[in-house]
Amino acid sequence: MKESVRELMQRFSLEPLEDNLFRGQSEANGQRSIFGGLVAGQALLAASMTVPEERPVHSLHAYFLRPGDIRRPVIYDVDRIRDGKSFTTRRVNAIQHGRPIFSLAASFQVEEEGARHQAPMPEVPAPEELETDEQARLRMADRIPKQFRDDFLRERPLSFRPVTPRDAFEPESREPVKRFWFKVGDTVEADRMTQRALLAYCSDYGFMGTAMQPHDMTFWQSNVQCASLDHTMWFYDDFRVDDWLLYDCQSPGAAGARGLTFGNIHRRDGVLVATVAQEGLMRLRPGEELV
Incomplete structure (x- = not known):
């Protein structure tokens, strides 16, 4: 197994501290604060660990409250709000330095048959026909400030194949539509609840950049402040995070x-497995223009 994937799976092995209390390890990923997707995924996993396996999560609603400290682990405090005949509800607070940095509510449901329809999958090239994210980063390496280059080029646990690549340093204005294939970069053996927690982790990667595209904005511009504000997911079907997902x-x-x-x-195979919604901060610093 790739070292980056092994480390990812270690972070999705939470330590039980007490009833309804879990500890998750942070991730030093070159950012000044914890990646929001990691906290969302760990919080969902903590909630899932208090629910019977036959009740998979079907939705989550979350708010990012404060930046997470990459130097400290995160404590997840699970509130068992309700255990009904068909649905189970949990609330989770992610805590560092005695204060909540993230809040999540999740609902779980006994599996049952019912009416079904879905949005069709767009017609796009297969992942094997597209350039890898690793290849794109290598092409851009000489444009990265030296102090950030190692983090920019480090091995990542996820593999990406963008359908419509965009230059992060010379972004052109384009419509707010983005499509890309992704998966965990090596085979992982994980149960259903961990697969869904890992998908929550993956779902935060590059997502809010879609709203930045019409405005020539990217995460790499020093005069742009970006942060996830809230995050919502609905789950429809099973999947494997080590198989390509669009x-x-x-x-x-x-x-x-x-x-x-x-x-x-x-x-x-075209089956819709989840829908995601997120609002993100994309603030231009006062007195500065995009460059």
């Missing part, structure tokens, strides 16, 4: 230094 992202609007993005995640 992320189809669209932003319906942006205002007030915030951008909203919706996304559908399809298996390679």
